[in-house]
Amino acid sequence: MEKHINVPLSKEDIEALRAGDYVYLTGTIYTARDAAHKRMQEALDAGEKLPVDVNGNVIYYMGPSPAREGRPIGSAGPTTASRMDKYTPALLDLGMSGMIGKGRRSAAVKDAVVRNGAIYFAAVGGAGALLSKSIVSSEIVAYEDLGTEAIRKLTVKNFPVIVCMDRKGNDLYETAAKEYQGE
């Protein structure tokens, strides 16, 4: 099913999404990948505030290539989500409503998705040039010294994703491959 929804996500939108839905996102999301997650975890361990409020927000696991002059961003596709699994349950428990990445997640992440009523989207891996066309603006908001791994605030318009794990824990990666096995 194809849907157009706004980000940050509303609770009603999350509830209506099912694994396998093809969704176009419009609004504001944040980027964070390996090094930014490590720093956020260190901040939490030290009892400090996070540089961005994850509550209610969607995090995109992405580190772009540099933007050419006059463009908001370079190539901007998803990175493998499982490298963030170690840090993800804590962020979901703080209210992070969704993630965009690619690939399988751990059982602990699935539990935290279900516990918090969150959602995991996949963007198509290897489509960074195409996906960059749905990013209207990009601004570094934290950890600038990390270069491509800095946290960015992105404005997106009709950014294409697929629901891979819905709030009930239904996992498209588990079901989809079975359908075409042996063909």
Added chain:
Amino acid sequence: MRTIQVTDVTDAIREMCIEANHQLSPDMRRVFESACRSEKSPLGKQILEQLSDNLKIAEQDMIPICQDTGMAVVFIEIGQEVHFEGGSLEDAINEGIRRGYVDGYLRKSVVKDPLIRENTKDNTPGVIHYKIVPGDKVKITVAPKGFGSENMSRVFMLKPADGIEGVKNAILTAVKDAGPNACPPMVVGVGVGGTFEKCALMAKQALTRPAGVHSEIPYVKEMEEELLTRINRTGIGPGGLGGTTTALAVNINTYPTHIAGLPVAVNICCHVNRHAVREL
């Protein structure tokens, strides 16, 4: 004796880094287009169409095909009649990588130390493999390697008794474990034989063999064809979201090995499988 200026090596590598990151090589384009026609899953077809549009945008607008523009792997075959002039060859290769990644707006993805992890900010150093060959030519292959798929690669130290079935199972295991993480449809490079490090290097080299060109050894060619069919029956599909296109090519290289061993390395690459080749 033929003299080659190292600055010519720098210039060639700079251009190849930019080219490989923006344009799919002709061999990959052929197998990719064929997959777009044969995919049976509607969602799989939609994903392949997205990837196809992505390739057009990358080339027209000079946006890298993927934001992970890789760690630069360089194979350089040097004719033994060649003399390099103008400085260190290794420095010249790294200077080519530096200029390619800075001038070409490519992502700087290399950290100086694997545990301290400070970005070198110019994507150097590359990983360089030298080979001395007869003649007076220099053949350079630049193969920028993304780590979504690199992380899913494996080495298996099998026993001779495991035989050909053991090798096939090892390859299938690596592909199934990689699944959606390696940006399928993938290209599977395999090294069989040699030693621990030799089989890994052969697996990487196998990825630079043009897709669709099979091994000259008849039983290896058969194995490549059989494995491609079996991998495409796993159902993993484009993007790992189900379908009949999981791999575009399986390339296997072999080498003599020890009476006690059967090393197998599986180097997995995404559908882009970047490689640019040039001869000086």
